[in-house]
Amino acid sequence: MSAAPLPIPAGVSGVSAGAPIRQSSLWQDAWRRYLRNRGAVLAGGIFLLIVGYCIIAPIVSPHDPNRVHFPDAYQGPSWSHPFGTDQFGRDLFTRTALGGRISIGIGFGATLAILAIGVVYGAVSGFVGGKLDNAMMRFLDALYGLPYLPFAILALAIIGTVNFWTMVVALSIASWFITARVVRGQILTLKENDYVRAAHAVGLRSYAILSRHLLPNTLGILVITIFLELPGVILGEAFLSFLGLGINPPDASWGSMAQDGRDAYRAHPHLIVIPSLAIATLVLCANFVADGLRDALDPRTRET
Amino acid sequence: MPLLEVNDLRTHFFTGDGVVRAVDGVSFTVEPGRTLGIVGESGCGKSVTALSIMRLLPEPPARIVTGSIRFDGRELTTLSERELEDVRGRQIAMIFQDPMTALNPTLTIGTQITEVLERHLGIEGEAARRRAAELLDEVGISRARERLDDYPHRFSGGMRQRVMIAIAIACEPGLLIADEPTTALDVTVQAQVLDLLDDLRRERGMAMILITHNMGVVAESAEEVAVMYAGQIVEQAPALELFARPEHPYTEALLAALPDLDDKRARERRLEAIPGRPPDLIDPPVGCRFAARCPYAGCGDSCAQAPQPLRELRPTHWVRSAHPASKRAAEEALSA
Numbered sequence: 001m002s003a004a005p006l007p008i009p010a011g012v013s014g015v016s017a018g019a020p021i022r023q024s025s026l027w028q029d030a031w032r033r034y035l036r037n038r039g040a041v042l043a044g045g046i047f048l049l050i051v052g053y054c055i056i057a058p059i060v061s062p063h064d065p066n067r068v069h070f071p072d073a074y075q076g077p078s079w080s081h082p083f084g085t086d087q088f089g090r091d092l093f094t095r096t097a098l099g100g101r102i103s104i105g106i107g108f109g110a111t112l113a114i115l116a117i118g119v120v121y122g123a124v125s126g127f128v129g130g131k132l133d134n135a136m137m138r139f140l141d142a143l144y145g146l147p148y149l150p151f152a153i154l155a156l157a158i159i160g161t162v163n164f165w166t167m168v169v170a171l172s173i174a175s176w177f178i179t180a181r182v183v184r185g186q187i188l189t190l191k192e193n194d195y196v197r198a199a200h201a202v203g204l205r206s207y208a209i210l211s212r213h214l215l216p217n218t219l220g221i222l223v224i225t226i227f228l229e230l231p232g233v234i235l236g237e238a239f240l241s242f243l244g245l246g247i248n249p250p251d252a253s254w255g256s257m258a259q260d261g262r263d264a265y266r267a268h269p270h271l272i273v274i275p276s277l278a279i280a281t282l283v284l285c286a287n288f289v290a291d292g293l294r295d296a297l298d299p300r301t302r303e304t
Numbered sequence: 305m306p307l308l309e310v311n312d313l314r315t316h317f318f319t320g321d322g323v324v325r326a327v328d329g330v331s332f333t334v335e336p337g338r339t340l341g342i343v344g345e346s347g348c349g350k351s352v353t354a355l356s357i358m359r360l361l362p363e364p365p366a367r368i369v370t371g372s373i374r375f376d377g378r379e380l381t382t383l384s385e386r387e388l389e390d391v392r393g394r395q396i397a398m399i400f401q402d403p404m405t406a407l408n409p410t411l412t413i414g415t416q417i418t419e420v421l422e423r424h425l426g427i428e429g430e431a432a433r434r435r436a437a438e439l440l441d442e443v444g445i446s447r448a449r450e451r452l453d454d455y456p457h458r459f460s461g462g463m464r465q466r467v468m469i470a471i472a473i474a475c476e477p478g479l480l481i482a483d484e485p486t487t488a489l490d491v492t493v494q495a496q497v498l499d500l501l502d503d504l505r506r507e508r509g510m511a512m513i514l515i516t517h518n519m520g521v522v523a524e525s526a527e528e529v530a531v532m533y534a535g536q537i538v539e540q541a542p543a544l545e546l547f548a549r550p551e552h553p554y555t556e557a558l559l560a561a562l563p564d565l566d567d568k569r570a571r572e573r574r575l576e577a578i579p580g581r582p583p584d585l586i587d588p589p590v591g592c593r594f595a596a597r598c599p600y601a602g603c604g605d606s607c608a609q610a611p612q613p614l615r616e617l618r619p620t621h622w623v624r625s626a627h628p629a630s631k632r633a634a635e636e637a638l639s640a
Contacts, residue, residue, distance in 0.1 A: 130364070194405040200360055201400075202393030202420045202471060212419065213408050 030220070033296040034120050040292020047285040050278065054100035063091035065098050066250045074268050084270050086260060093250060096274055102253040103279070107234040113172035114229050115222060118179025120213070125180070126187030127210050137184070140177055148174045149236060153245060162248060165242070171233050179225055186218045220297035227290035231283040238279050254279045305377070306333035307478055307511050308357070315349075315356045318364060322586040326352040328535035330371075331614075334479065339505065340511040341526030341543065343519060343558070349535040350515045354481045357513075358398055359388050376478065394424040397472035401484040402463035407456040415438070417471055418549055424475045428561035430618035432544050441468040443500060454583030462493035466500065471589060473504055480505070481513045486521060523547055531555050534593040536584050537614060541621040551617055553598045554578075592626060600627035 033042060058065060063081075068088040075085040083092035124134040151174035159166045190196065191214065199209045240246040241255025249256070254275040261271030305629045306560035315327040327349040334340050355361045359375055359380060365629045373380040375396060385389065392398075400406045407416060417436035421427040427435055433452060440448035443466040456464060465485060472480055482501060486494035502525050505512050514526055522529050523543060530540040531552065539552040552558045560576045581599035583589055595601040595608035 156349070191406075194402060195408040197360065198400060198406045198471075199408070199470070201358060201398040202423070203389045203391065204393075204419065204423055205389060208419070208423070212411070216410055279581055 030293075030296040034292050036294060037292045040288050040295075043285040043288030044292070045282065047277075047289060050100065050282055050285070052147060054097045055289060057097035058094050058101070061091065061094040063068065063089060063094050065094040067109045074256060074264065076268075076270060084268075085275050086257075087264065092271075092274060095257065096254070096278060099252040099257050099275060100278060100282075102164065102247055102251060103234055103237060103255070106164060106171065106237045106253070107230050109164070109168040110171040110175075110233040110237075111226050111229045113168055114176040114179050114233070115150060115225060117172065117176040118225075119183050119218075119222065121176070122180040122183030122185075123187050123215060123218075126184035127191065127206070127214065129188075129191075133184075141181060143174075144177050146174050148232075151241060151300045152236060152240060156240070156245060162246065164247075167237060167246065170240075171236050173278060175229070175232065175236075179229065182221060183218060185186070186221055187214055190214050190217050224290055224293045227293060228288050228291075234279065234283060234286075306337045306597075307372040307376060308334040308513075309372075310353075311359065311372045313356060313373065315352050315366060316359065316369050317366050323533050324585050326355060326366075326585060328585075328588070330532070330535075330537055332540065333528055334511050334513060336478065336511050337509040339502075339514055339526045341514045341522035341529045342532055343516060343529060344532035345517055345582065347585075348532040349585075350532050352481055353532070354398065354483050354513060354515055354636040355440065357481065358392060358396060359383070360392075360398075367570065377418070390424075393420055393472075393477070394475045395480045396480040396481065397475070397477040398483065399465070399468045399472050399485050402488045402552075403468050405459055405460075406468055406487065407464055409456055412453050412455055413459070413467055413627050416450065417452075417467070417474060420471055420474045421619070422535065436470075439474055439620050439639065440467070442473075442504070443470045445470075461489050462497060464488060465493075465497050469497075469504070473508070473510070474601070476508060477510065478515065479511045479630075481515070483515045484517070485514070487516070487518070494521070497563075501525065519558060531558070534588060535585055536593060536624065537622075538594065538624045539622065545618075545621055548623075549629070551621065551623040551630060552594075552625045553600055553627060554594050554625075555630075556629060592624075593611060594625070598627065600623075600632060 001265070013277060026227055031041060034044075067090065069090075070088065072081075072085050073087050075081055077084045081091050083096055085092055121136065121140075125133045152170040155170040155173050156162060156166060159169065167215050187210075196209060199213050204212075237246060238255030238258070241253045243257045244256075244259060246256055247253045252260070257275040258279075261268070261275065262275075265272045309319040310333070311331050313327055313330045315323070317326055320368050332340065339364055342564060344350045344352065348499075352361065352366075356366075356368055357375075357380065359368075366507070368381055371381070375391070380388070380391065407413070410471065414433060414436050417439060418427075418432040420433045421435055436452055437448040445463060445466055456467075459467060465488075469485075470501060485501065489497060498521060501514075504510065512525075514522065516522060526543050528540070529543050529546045530537045531546075531554065533536065533554050539546065539550070539555045541551075546555065547559070550559055557576070557578045561578065563575055578597055583593055583596065589595065589608065591606075591608040591610050592598070592601065592612045602608055612624045612626060614622050616621050617628055617630065
C-alpha cells in the first residue's frame with residue numbers, strides 16, 4: 001500500500017491540553033476510517049447520486065413518464081430529453097428514474113427481508129445451540145443446494161401475481177442462507193465472551209442477553225451484509241424482468257426497460273445502454289461501499 | 305442454619321475422550337456473613353464448583369451427576385432455568401477473574417448496572433441511575449454520577465473489577481462468589497480490591513466464597529479454608545488453624561511454595577515446587593489422588609490403593625490423607 005496515512009489513535013486527534021477528551025464511539029471511528037478510503041467515498045457518492053436522481057427526477061420532470069406520444073418516438077439524447085425517448089415517445093430520463101425507484105426499492109426491500117429472516121434464524125440457532133442448532137443448520141444445508149434464480153421464478157409462479165411485494169418475497173426466499181450462517185457464526189463467537197457469561201451470572205433473561213449483549217455487536221456485520229446482498233438482489237430482479245417475469249408494464253424496472261430496448265438495440269442503442277449502465281453502476285458502487293464498510297467496521301481484516 | 309450447604313457434589317464433563325470428573329464428591333457449608341476460601345491449583349475443580357452452584361456450566365457437556373446444593377433451604381440442582389435466572393444476581397452473585405473482558409464494551413457502565421436493578425428489583429429510569437451512582441460510589445469510584453455514561457474502555461482493570469463488584473452487590477445478594485477476583489490485577493490493586501470485598505461483606509452481612517490459587521489472598525480474607533486437589537477437598541479448617549498447623553502433605557507443599565521475602569537466605573534459594581503433575585481426571589487413581597506426588601507415600605503403602613475419606617482429625621479440622629502431619633510427628637516421636 002502506498003502512502004497510506006498513519007492511523008491516528010482514536011481520541012487523540014485534535015485534542016489540546018486541558019480540553020476534555022472527546023469520546024469517539026465505534027461508529028465515529030468507523031466513519032473516519034471509511035472517509036479515508038477514497039474509492040469507497042466516491043462509490044458511496046455516486047450511489048447516493050443515483051438514489052437521489054431516482055427520487056427527485058420524476059417529481060421535477062415536466063414530462064409524464066407514461067404519456068404515449070408517437071411523433072417523439074426513438075429520439076436520441078437532447079436538452080429536453082437528456083436520455084432520449086423510447087418507441088412510444090416516453091421520456092427516458094423520467095422513466096429511468098421511475099425504473100430505478102422500483103429496482104432499488106425491490107433491492108432494499110428484499111435485502112431487508114433477507115436480513116430479517118437471516119438474523120432471526122441465525123441468532124436463534126447460534127444462541128440456543130446444541131441439538132436445535134444442529135437441526136437448524138442441517139435444514140439450512142439442505143436448502144443451500146437450491147439455485148436462487150430458478151427458485152425465485154418458481155416462487156413467483158406459485159404466488160401467481162407479480163408486483164413489488166411478491167418480487168421482494170421471491171428474491172429473498174432463497175437467498176437468506178448465507179446471512180443466517182454469518183449471524184450464527186457471529187453469535188457463536190460472541191456467546192463465548194466473558195461479558196455474556198457475566199450477563200448470565202446476574203440472571204438476565206435469555207432474550208435480554210440476545211437483544212442487548214449479542215445482536216448490537218453484530219450490527220457492523222449486518223450493515224456490511226446489506227451492501228453485499230444488495231447487488232445480487234438487484235441483478236436478480238433485473239434478470240427476472242429482462243426475462244419478462246418481473247414488473248408489469250406500464251411500470252418499469254431497469255431490467256424490463258433493458259428488455260424493451262432490446263428490440264431496437266441496433267438503431268437506438270441508448271434504449272438498452274442507459275438502463276444497463278444504471279444497473280452496472282449501482283451494483284459496482286454497492287460492492288465498493290460494502291468493501292469500504294468492511295474495512296471501516298472490521299479493521300483487523302485489513303491490516304496486511 | 306447454614307446459608308449454603310453443598311453435599312457430595314459431583315460435576316462431570318461428558319467429552320469425546322471420556323468422562324472428566326472435574327468435581328468429585330465435594331461437601332461444604334457457608335454460614336451467613338462468613339467467608340469460605342477455596343484454594344487449589346489450576347484444574348483442581350474450584351471454578352467448576354463455583355459454576356455448579358450458580359448452575360452456569362453448559363449442559364452438555366457438563367452435568368451435575370449427584371449431590372445437592374441447598375441455598376437458604378432451597379435445592380438449586382432441581383430448579384428450572386427460569387427459576388435459576390431469578391436466583392442468579394439476586395440471591396447469589398458472582399464476579400469473574402478477568403475484569404477486562406467481563407464488561408460489554410458496547411454498553412455504558414450505567415446501562416450495565418441499571419439493567420440488573422431493572423431485572424431483579426424493578427427499579428427503572430432516574431431512580432435506577434441514582435442507585436447505580438450510589439453503588440459506584442460505594443465501590444470507590446470517584447465522580448460516580450458522571451462516569452455512568454462512560455464506556456468500559458475508559459476504566460482501568462482495577463476500576464472495572466470495582467464496577468463488576470458494584471453490579472454483583474446491586475441486588476444485595478446473600479452470597480457472593482468471587483472466582484479469582486484479583487488474579488488479573490496487579491499487586492497493589494489486588495489488596496485494594498480484597499479490602500473492598502471484605503468491607504462490603506462486613507457492612508452487608510453477605511457471605512462470600514473466595515476462590516483463588518493464592519494462599520496470601522486466602523490468609524488475608526477467609527475465615528474458613530478448603531484446599532482442593534484433583535476434584536476433591538483434601539483439607540478443610542478455619543484459616544488460622546490451617547496456616548498454623550497444616551496437616552495434608554499437599555497443603556504443606558503449597559505453603560512451602562510461597563516465597564518468603566523477609567528471609568534473606570530464602571531469597572537466594574530456588575522456589576520450592578511440588579514435583580509431578582496432578583492426575584488425569586478422566587481416569588483418576590483409585591486411592592489417594594495425591595499419592596503419586598506425596599513424599600510420605602512409601603512403596604507398598606496401602607493409601608495409594610484405598611480411597612481416602614475426609615477425616616476430622618481435630619474438631620473443625622478435616623483432612624483426606626493417610627499421612628497427616630500430626631500423625632507423622634507422633635510416629636517420629638515413637639521411633640526416636
